[in-house]
Amino acid sequence: MQMITDTSTLAAFCDSLAGESFVTVDTEFMREKTYWPKLCLVQLGGSEEARCVDVLASGIDLTPLFDLLANPDVLKVFHAARQDVEIFVKLTGQTPQPMFDTQVAAMVCGFGESVGYETLVNNICRKTLDKGSRFTDWSKRPLTERQVTYALGDVTYLREIYSYLSDKLEANNRASWLDEEMTTLTSVDTYIIDPQVVWKRLKARTKSSKVLAVLRGVAAWRENEAQRKDMPRNRVIRDDAIIDIAHQCPKDAEALERVRGLNRSIANGRYGKEILEAIHAALALDPSEYPKPPAKKDLPKGLGPVVxxxxxxxxxxxxxxxxxxKLIANAQDLEQLAAYGEEADIACMKGWRRELFGDDGLKLKAGGLALAVKGKNIKVIDLEE
Known part of the structure; x- marks a missing residue:
């Protein structure tokens, strides 16, 4: 039986996995109509067996699963772990520890940027995934045999992928590189959303601190409302409506009604009242408490060729x-490196990235390194030597 639907079977399976050096983990969830992901299925794989845990089964207690995820002696292996881990943080208040993300490991090992699970299955396992159940409603019961088989594939192939990548990291002496990358994924703070900072995700295109204060206040109201009602942000009000509200600063329901994306019923209802209260509270702040526009230094002229x-x-x-x-540096990093050199506060000037690229980037900028073409290849010449 591949499906676990009761607590005693779950406890027995988790006990058997507690002796493993690593377990593979994946989840299936629904989020289209909710703010928080609705967990529907958890897949667990050991060295010999993989099972699906029906978290929606009547009366099932997931404590044995949570204990396994917290077991410091068992490595938890995910692919693209962020959304899976977010679910477990919401349920338990902590991240699975210790943890290995095969997507990040694959980037460190040269498989490209944000490499997908299917690509790794094809390239490492030499298998082809059945994609027929990818867009399925995991909340409906009973699940079909095809759905269960599809779900188990997300942890069975993951065992071979983990072993391959782990061996490659050790052979290349890059295990410590992955440890640096996992620090963010294993921090609970990564998954805690502060309503007071979500405004930074919105592209208001303004340098006005007053506009940003209103943007922050209304965005925080929407975030709290979305969390309270467990519904997607844009089903409360859309991003563009918040941005328009911030620029227009409507003072009453009549003015609010003219904002794109709102209507009379919203403007004159509870939402309208609470939005106007958020605007008023933002404008009542001392200007010193307004958020500051992101500082953007003007880059020196003629920097393009250096970049x-x-x-x-x-x-x-x-x-x-x-x-x-992408894992080493992005375009903005290169601009900062070209402009400010050692003083640039960017990732490629820290840790393994600096060793791999940052120091040579500084030497290139300072005239101590040259680039030449030899045949079809680039040749790096250390002029200091």
Whole structure:
């Protein structure tokens, strides 16, 4: 029986997995109509057996599962773990520990940027996934045999993928690189959403602190309302409506009604009243309490060619050391490196990224490194030597 529907069977299976060095974990959930993901299924895989846990089964107690996820002696292996971990943080208040994310590991090992599970199954396991159940309603019961088989595939192939990537990391002496990347994923703070900072995700395109204060206040109201009602943010009010409200600062329901995306019933109802209260509270703040527009330093003129050279060096390093470019640095990082050098507060000037790319980027900028073309290849010449 591949499906676990009662607490005693779950406890027995989790006890058997507690002796493993690692277990593979995946979840199936629904989120289209809710703020919080609705967990429907958990898949667990050990070295010999994989099972699905029906978390919607009547009377099932998930404590044995949570104990296994918290067991410090068992490594939990996920692929693209962030959404799965978010679910467990909501249910338990903590992240699974310790943890290994095969998507991140694959980027460190040169499989490209944000590599998908299907790609790893194809390239490492030499198998093809059945994608027929990818867009299914996991909340409906009973699940079909095809659905269960599909779900189990997300943890059975993961065992081989983990073993391959783990061995490659050790062979390349990059296990510590992955440890740096996992720090964010294993921090509970990564999954706690503060309503007072969600405004930063909205593109208001303004330098006005007053507009940003209103944006922050209304966005925080929407976030709290979405959490309270467990519904998607845009089903409360849409992003563009919040941005318009921030720019227009309506003072009454009549003015609020003219905001794009709102209507009379919203403007004159509870939402309208609470939005106007959020606007009033924001405007009542002392200007010193307004959020400041993101500081953006003007980059020096003529910087383009330097950035272009850094892009070439980055691509060279990425290909030579078989690491995804995006994991090392992005375009904004290269601009900052070109403009401010050692003083740039960017990821590629820290840890393994600096060792791999950042130090040579500084040398290139300072004239201590040259790039040349030899045949079809780039050659890096250390002028200081």
């Amino acid at each position: 272009d050279l850094l892009k070439v060096l980055l691509k060279y390093k990425s290909e030579r050391f078989d690491v995804a470019q």
